[in-house]
Amino acid sequence: MPDYKWTQIKPLLEADRNIDLAAITPLYDTWRHAKEKLEKSSPENLKGFTNRLIRSLSIETGILERLYDLDRGTTEALVENGFQEELVSGTSTDIEPSRLIDFLHDHEAAIQLVMDCISGNHELTKGYINRLHIILTQHQETTSAVDQTGKRLEIPLRKGEYKDQPNNPRRPDGSIHEYCPPIHVESEMDNLLDWLGGLEAEDPIIVASWFHHRFTQIHPYQDGNGRVARALTTLILLRADLLPMVIDRDLRTEYLKALEEADFGNLTAFASLFARLERAAILQALSVDADAKITRERKLSSAVIESLAAKFARRREVKDTELRRANLVAEQLRQHTRKLIEESLNQLKDSVSQIAEPDIHIVEGGPDRENSHWYKFEVIQSGARTGKFVNFDEAHYFIKATMRVERERLIFVTSFHHVGRELSGIMEATAFSQLESYEASDDRGRVSQDFFPCSLEPFVFTYKTDEKEIELKFAQWLDAAIAVALQDFGDRL
Numbered sequence: 429m430p431d432y433k434w435t436q437i438k439p440l441l442e443a444d445r446n447i448d449l450a451a452i453t454p455l456y457d458t459w460r461h462a463k464e465k466l467e468k469s470s471p472e473n474l475k476g477f478t479n480r481l482i483r484s485l486s487i488e489t490g491i492l493e494r495l496y497d498l499d500r501g502t503t504e505a506l507v508e509n510g511f512q513e514e515l516v517s518g519t520s521t522d523i524e525p526s527r528l529i530d531f532l533h534d535h536e537a538a539i540q541l542v543m544d545c546i547s548g549n550h551e552l553t554k555g556y557i558n559r560l561h562i563i564l565t566q567h568q569e570t571t572s573a574v575d576q577t578g579k580r581l582e583i584p585l586r587k588g589e590y591k592d593q594p595n596n597p598r599r600p601d602g603s604i605h606e607y608c609p610p611i612h613v614e615s616e617m618d619n620l621l622d623w624l625g626g627l628e629a630e631d632p633i634i635v636a637s638w639f640h641h642r643f644t645q646i647h648p649y650q651d652g653n654g655r656v657a658r659a660l661t662t663l664i665l666l667r668a669d670l671l672p673m674v675i676d677r678d679l680r681t682e683y684l685k686a687l688e689e690a691d692f693g694n695l696t697a698f699a700s701l702f703a704r705l706e707r708a709a710i711l712q713a714l715s716v717d718a719d720a721k722i723t724r725e726r727k728l729s730s731a732v733i734e735s736l737a738a739k740f741a742r743r744r745e746v747k748d749t750e751l752r753r754a755n756l757v758a759e760q761l762r763q764h765t766r767k768l769i770e771e772s773l774n775q776l777k778d779s780v781s782q783i784a785e786p787d788i789h790i791v792e793g794g795p796d797r798e799n800s801h802w803y804k805f806e807v808i809q810s811g812a813r814t815g816k817f818v819n820f821d822e823a824h825y826f827i828k829a830t831m832r833v834e835r836e837r838l839i840f841v842t843s844f845h846h847v848g849r850e851l852s853g854i855m856e857a858t859a860f861s862q863l864e865s866y867e868a869s870d871d872r873g874r875v876s877q878d879f880f881p882c883s884l885e886p887f888v889f890t891y892k893t894d895e896k897e898i899e900l901k902f903a904q905w906l907d908a909a910i911a912v913a914l915q916d917f918g919d920r921l
Contacts, residue, residue, distance in 0.1 A: 432691055434606035437616055437642040439623045440630065444638055444695050449631060450897045452703045454890035456632075458853050459710045460669050465850070466716060473716045481709065483507045484674045486535035489658050491677045495531060495568070497522045511536065530567040535655070538563045539672070542663045552624070552663065554617050557656065562588040564655045571651035583650075590614065590648045605691075607647035616646045624664075632668035633706060636661045637699040641690040665706065671713060673705035707888055708814070711856070714848030715817035751853035753891040758825045758844035758855055759794070760895040765827045765842050765857075765906060766790060772910050773831055780833050780921070787832040794825035802826065807843045810858055810881060822846040831917070837864040838917040840882070842906065853891035857902070859883040859909035863920055880916055882909040 466474040484507045490496055498506075502520040509515060511532045516525035538560055541550070550556050570582040573593070586592070590613045596606045608616050620642055627635045643657045662672045675683050679701070686697035773788050780786045793799045804820055811818035825844040830837060839862040847854050859882040887905045889898060 432603070432605045432688075434608055434645075436612070437608075437620060437645050439619075440627060440635070440638050444634060444699075445630065447634060447696050447699045448901070449633055449699065449703050450893075451888055451901060452633065452707050453631065454892035455707060455710050455854060455888065456668070456670065457892070458890050459671070459713065462714055462848065462850070462852050463669070466713075470716065474713075477713055477716050478671075480507050481672050481674065482536065482539050483511065483532075485658070485662065485672050486511075486532050486539065488674055488676055489535055489655050490531050492658075492675060492680055492683070493652075493654050495523075496528055498528065506532070527567065534564055534566045537566075538655070538659045539662060542659055542666065545663060546666050552621065554614075554621065557617075557660070558588040560659055561649055561652055561656050564659065565652045568652070573650075585652075586650055590617075591650045593650075595647055595650055608645065613646060613648045617648060620646065632665060632670055633703050634695075634699055636664040637690075637695060637702045639664060640702075641687060641695060641698055644687060645691065661702075670706060671709040673702065673709050675705065679705075704885060711847050711854070711886075711888070712815045714850075714852050714854065715815065716849070748851055751851050751891050752822070754846070754853050754855045754889065754893070755823045755825075757889050757891070757893050757895050758823070759796075761844060761857060761889070761902060762792060762794065762825045762827055762842075764895075764899065764902065766792065768903060768906055769827060769829045769840065769842075769910065772907075772914070773829060776831070776914060780831075784834045787830075789830045791828040792826075793828060795823045800824040800826075802828070803841055803843060806841070806860060806879065807845055807858065810860065811845075811847070816847055817849050819846040819848060819851070822851060833921055835866045836917070836920045837866070838862075838913060839864065840910065840913045842909070847888075854888065855890070856886035856888045857883075857905070858886045859906070859913070861913040861916060863916060865920070880913070882912040 463474070484503075487498060487503055487506060491498060498516075499520045502516055505515045506512070511529050513525050513529045516528055518525065521528050541556075541560055541563060544550050545552060545556060565585055565587050568585055571585045572580055573583045573595075591610050594607070594609060596604055598604055620639070624635070624639055640657045640661045643660065644653060647653045649656070658675065665672060682701060686701050689696075690698045770790060773790075777786050777788065791799075793802050800823060801820075803826060804824070807824070808818050808820070823846070827842045829840045832838075840859070841861070842857060842859045844855055844857050846852070847856055861880045861882050863878045863880070865876045883905065887902055
């Protein structure tokens with residue numbers, strides 16, 4: 429990769445505003461509506477979910493910075509139970525457990541400062557960001573630097589103060605990445621905050637990804653810039669009444685690559701990553717069990733209460749009818765899916781016919797076909813693995829395609845189902861395949877069956893989604909899922 433030469437940061441560009449986030453934009457209002465209901469019906473459960481999300485963010489932000497490493501099992505224990513040193517063994521991390529807990533408390537305290545800013549106790553100023561840096565680096569005394577001879581050494585970390593020396597890293601391939609020179613940091617931070625103040629009406633995911641990237645271009649501190657950028661990203665999302673997003677350690681390479689693409693003028697991959705992570709957080713939040721009931725003193729007569737109940741029930745029925753418009757989108761996508769799958773299998777048929785004549789069948793599923801219970805187990809299990817609740821009390825649609833060639837059969841299923849314990853108006857598409865082997869090509873004696881998820885990420889849509897606006901993205905998503913299924917099947921033949 430060529431050297432990256434520093435240039436002054438740019439405001440939000442028209443190309444940035446035009447990044448296609450049609451798949452997540454309808455989720456914003458849906459989540460805000462659901463959040464209001466959860467705050468009334470199950471505030472403790474919502475608070476618990478948010479706290480776990482913040483603890484996960486606090487852990488992963490340090491792993492991304494290579495401050496420490498931590499195994500998955502201990503990570504889950506700390507997320508669930510809080511940052512307790514007795515949960516950390518010496519073999520689960522590469523630093524002293526007590527030092528790890530200090531780092532985690534620092535990161536958690538920084539998010540609390542973010543929440544204070546949102547509640548109006550602080551303004552987002554350069555001084556506030558410096559304070560955030562001090563909190564995040566409270567237990568980090570030094571940072572790495574390279575002297576004029578190329579020797580790496582540890583130097584004291586300036587906390588809450590802008591850098592006074594260049595901090596341009598050298599990549600493994602020898603190229604240099606230039607960040608903002610120290611002399612320009614003050615003015616660049618002024619520009620960044622001034623521009624941010626005029627973006628209240630813009631898409632919050634676009635704004636968050638733009639701000640994060642421009643902040644890292646400035647790289648105002650000797651160290652800790654990534655942690656500060658992610659904390660400020662959380663501030664922007666929470667201000668928009670969205671959820672904190674967690675950039676998991678497994679996404680580090682994708683995250684850094686998307687940042688580099690943004691350095692060269694293309695923010696699309698970075699914004700798309702943010703959208704994907706926010707969508708995952710919203711879908712998990714919608715699966716919070718709202719089991720707490722609102723209790724009211726019975727001060728009205730039974731007749732008045734019954735009258736009000738009937739009125740509210742009618743209002744709820746109207747709202748539910750609106751939310752169930754997502755079913756119409758699912759029906760349209762099911763039709764589109766059938767067409768795309770038929771095209772793919774017919775193309776494959778020409779090649780496979782050289783081995784044997786394939787047997788192809790396609791079945792549509794849904795309440796209009798009286799078979800919407802098919803594949804309930806597989807769909808619920810796949811949702812549970814990602815912390816989501818699949819709502820089979822609502823309509824479920826699917827397309828099942830099968831192709832048998834001699835002793836091997838491929839079953840490819842695309843499912844369209846509601847997400848969340850209550851009707852939310854949010855649905856997702858997922859895809860999986862089953863590969864079956866038979867004793868002989870002319871009998872029905874199945875000897876094995878393997879299950880494979882074919883979509884790493886679900887395709888999300890809502891009752892506000894316009895099918896025509898997402899048609900191309902859905903076709904791309906489905907094509908990738910079909911490719912996975914056909915590759916696995918082809919390996920069997």
